[in-house]
Amino acid sequence: MTSTTYDVLVLGAGPAGENAADIAARDGLRVAIIERELVGGECSYWGCMPSKALLRPGEALEEVSRVPGARHAVTGDVDLEDALRRRDAFTSNWDDAGQAGWVESVGVDLIRGHGRLAGERTVEVTAGDGTSQRIVATKAVVVATGTSSASPPIPGLADIATWDNRDITTAKQAPRRLLVIGGGAIGVEMAQAWKWLGSEEVTIVELFDHLLSREEPFAGDELALALEKMGITVHVGAATQRVDRDGTDGPVRASVRLGDGSTTTIEADEVLVATGRRPNTDDIGLDTLGLEPGRFITVDDHLLANGVEGGWLYAVGDVNGRSLLTHTGKYQARIAGAHINGVDTKAWGDTKATPRVVFTSPEVAAVGLTERQAREQGIDVRTVRYDIGHVAAASVLGKGHKGTVQLVVDAARRVIVGATFVGPRAGELLHAATIAIVGEVTLDTLWHAVPSFPTLSEVWLRLLEAYRDEHQVRFA
Numbered sequence: 001m002t003s004t005t006y007d008v009l010v011l012g013a014g015p016a017g018e019n020a021a022d023i024a025a026r027d028g029l030r031v032a033i034i035e036r037e038l039v040g041g042e043c044s045y046w047g048c049m050p051s052k053a054l055l056r057p058g059e060a061l062e063e064v065s066r067v068p069g070a071r072h073a074v075t076g077d078v079d080l081e082d083a084l085r086r087r088d089a090f091t092s093n094w095d096d097a098g099q100a101g102w103v104e105s106v107g108v109d110l111i112r113g114h115g116r117l118a119g120e121r122t123v124e125v126t127a128g129d130g131t132s133q134r135i136v137a138t139k140a141v142v143v144a145t146g147t148s149s150a151s152p153p154i155p156g157l158a159d160i161a162t163w164d165n166r167d168i169t170t171a172k173q174a175p176r177r178l179l180v181i182g183g184g185a186i187g188v189e190m191a192q193a194w195k196w197l198g199s200e201e202v203t204i205v206e207l208f209d210h211l212l213s214r215e216e217p218f219a220g221d222e223l224a225l226a227l228e229k230m231g232i233t234v235h236v237g238a239a240t241q242r243v244d245r246d247g248t249d250g251p252v253r254a255s256v257r258l259g260d261g262s263t264t265t266i267e268a269d270e271v272l273v274a275t276g277r278r279p280n281t282d283d284i285g286l287d288t289l290g291l292e293p294g295r296f297i298t299v300d301d302h303l304l305a306n307g308v309e310g311g312w313l314y315a316v317g318d319v320n321g322r323s324l325l326t327h328t329g330k331y332q333a334r335i336a337g338a339h340i341n342g343v344d345t346k347a348w349g350d351t352k353a354t355p356r357v358v359f360t361s362p363e364v365a366a367v368g369l370t371e372r373q374a375r376e377q378g379i380d381v382r383t384v385r386y387d388i389g390h391v392a393a394a395s396v397l398g399k400g401h402k403g404t405v406q407l408v409v410d411a412a413r414r415v416i417v418g419a420t421f422v423g424p425r426a427g428e429l430l431h432a433a434t435i436a437i438v439g440e441v442t443l444d445t446l447w448h449a450v451p452s453f454p455t456l457s458e459v460w461l462r463l464l465e466a467y468r469d470e471h472q473v474r475f476a
């Protein structure tokens with residue numbers, strides 16, 4: 001076994017690992033990144049990018065169909081072959097040469113293989129040909145090994161062929177009947193995409209009482225209505241009790257207890273399991289450090305792993321479980337990279353104001369606390385809602401451009417602690433809310449931030465006016 005030394009080793013070249021390596025290398029440290037599959041990680045090849053590419057054609061058609069004068073030009077449906085070609089281009093046909101080139105261009109060495117921690121500051125890498133090398137990091141090791149699809153303990157599920165996020169984002173044809181277990185972000189996005197792409201029957205089964213169970217209930221409910229309107233069957237408050245399949249690729253039959261207590265059987269050609277993620281930590285040598293394999297690596301706000309002495313082991317991105325999103329993982333990577341370089345910095349933007357966008361039509365975009373979370377924290381909560389359909393820009397953009405927007409306000413401090421936007425392109429409205437929360441901008445100051453006419457951002461003015469009137473306050 002050969003042995004090498006670097007200042008910093010990064011385990012996993014997804015978005016979080018790539019960014020940690022880049023930032024750590026900027027001040028002249030010698031950095032290597034270890035990757036066992038594709039440089040770019042889940043997001044580039046089986047997550048964000050292909051899923052958004054699959055959604056966009058249907059969304060574009062829907063958008064035009066709401067604009068009198070233009071809608072008559074839309075004469076057909078989504079072209080599946082063309083849409084899949086675009087998806088394949090988005091993922092560079094699952095070839096990471098471009099991203100590997102970027103890693104090298106920022107002065108980071110790429111080492112291909114499966115990495116395992118082997119005691120303090122040491123990683124052992126096993127290459128595809130079975131050869132191993134031991135690498136020592138003089139300063140730090142950053143674990144960024146991400147997550148994989150988790151499977152719930154539903155009787156029968158482990159015995160049949162099912163789809164996870166990798167299968168659904170790489171599929172070459174639309175299953176005629178698609179059952180989606182789990183109404184979170186991945187489930188709802190893929191249900192809508194494949195309905196647009198040609199699946200005739202799409203059914204979502206969600207255990208909680210509304211889709212997107214971690215968001216405001218009204219957001220999931222408005223999304224469910226939109227999905228049902230396009231022919232998707234949505235069961236909320238419903239438990240999948242058993243799943244069977246005829247042979248290896250015959251029809252799937254799922255027995256589901258519905259919210260009203262009755263039981264139904266759903267037949268499908270494929271079943272997407274989208275009920276959560278598990279950390280990729282079962283085979284990365286955590287036991288050599290006294291940490292438990294298979295668990296998220298909990299961290300402090302420097303992104304240093306709890307329970308590891310010496311301040312040398314960081315964990316960024318999905319693997320620490322703080323927030324399972326690309327942009328928050330990259331933020332953590334920036335903080336960890338700077339901390340390794342001696343900057344006294346801590347992460348808080350990923351927990352205090354996590355921006356989340358579900359790219360369905362309508363989009364659901366949220367940041368900060370939900371109303372319930374704010375109340376649980378003992379905040380003196382006031383909320384205000386407005387229908388974005390009532391701002392002038394909405395009617396300019398098209399018929400039926402609507403959706404609820406809500407602010408959660410800390411009334412005592414007169415600052416926003418949470419915001420939710422539902423509607424077409426709602427995600428583009430989100431960053432203003434993120435800035436307001438991160439900057440603790442008071443409502444009195446926001447009153448002087450004048451939105452342009454006619455833009456959707458005018459909803460900010462309408463919300464402040466509604467807050468003023470409903471809660472009898474004045475802005476200076």
Ligand SMILES: Cc1cc2nc3c(=O)[nH]c(=O)nc-3n(C[C@H](O)[C@H](O)[C@H](O)COP(=O)(O)OP(=O)(O)OC[C@H]3O[C@@H](n4cnc5c(N)ncnc54)[C@H](O)[C@@H]3O)c2cc1C
Nearest residue numbers: 012014015016036041042043047048115146317318325326
């Ligand atoms: C369908 C889907 C859609 C999504 N859409 C969005 C979205 O729109 N916006 C958003 O913000 N997030 C989205 N996400 C979430 C996003 O993909 C993740 O949050 C993000 O990829 C996490 O980045 P990461 O670098 O932490 O981990 P990953 O992207 O999982 O990368 C980890 C890397 O580590 C490598 N690795 C693991 N173990 C080892 C080892 N032992 N040795 C060497 N290499 C190893 C893996 O091969 C992988 O390349 C989506 C996820 C899915 C599944």
